[in-house]
Amino acid sequence: VGIGGRARTRQPPAGFVACGLAGALSEQLRPGAVLIPAWVGLPSGERLPCHAPLVAALTTAARHLGWEPVLAPLLTARRLVTGRARSRWETWGLAAVDMETGWLLRHQPVGATVRVVLDTPRQDLSPRWEQPWQALGEPRLWRQLAWLGLHALPYALRAALVVRAALKPATTHSSCPER
Numbered sequence: 001v002g003i004g005g006r007a008r009t010r011q012p013p014a015g016f017v018a019c020g021l022a023g024a025l026s027e028q029l030r031p032g033a034v035l036i037p038a039w040v041g042l043p044s045g046e047r048l049p050c051h052a053p054l055v056a057a058l059t060t061a062a063r064h065l066g067w068e069p070v071l072a073p074l075l076t077a078r079r080l081v082t083g084r085a086r087s088r089w090e091t092w093g094l095a096a097v098d099m100e101t102g103w104l105l106r107h108q109p110v111g112a113t114v115r116v117v118l119d120t121p122r123q124d125l126s127p128r129w130e131q132p133w134q135a136l137g138e139p140r141l142w143r144q145l146a147w148l149g150l151h152a153l154p155y156a157l158r159a160a161l162v163v164r165a166a167l168k169p170a171t172t173h174s175s176c177p178e179r
Helices: 052-064 085-090 101-107 132-136 139-167 170-175
Strands: 016-024 039-041 047-049 074-076 096-098 111-119
Touching: 016 101, 016 139, 039 101, 047 101, 052 111, 052 139, 074 101, 096 111, 101 111, 111 139, 132 139
Parallel strands: 016 111, 039 074, 074 096
Antiparallel strands: 016 096, 039 047
């Protein structure tokens, strides 16, 4: 799937583990925090549970790799959540926001996600990044571009490493790469 959960295939998978980045809804989560939710909320108020065995495997893998995961609920939104909208969703008991997991869970309940926090209320992103090519034309956003360039890829890789470690047979955990 791509950003916003637009599936690239006609048939849902038999199960899934999504990984990627998230935006924190409060200052309690810092950039780089690993989030593994037991459930995901949608803007409609619907709550979708993640598959418990996958959540457990991701949690164990994150700890094995040296990251203590935050086990808090996630919001899936259609658009970037920035500015004051973050605190609105936080009052619902949600810790962070992505743009895919909830839509996937609606079609395939055997799923889970690991997200690494990229942006926070203090390190807020402009909603203009929904259209990156347009945002690049705005010099006032170049500082954010530099910050994204430094952090987005390593944080996305962190999420992928957790997934890889979770899906490896238990006998190969000793060969997990360093962070």
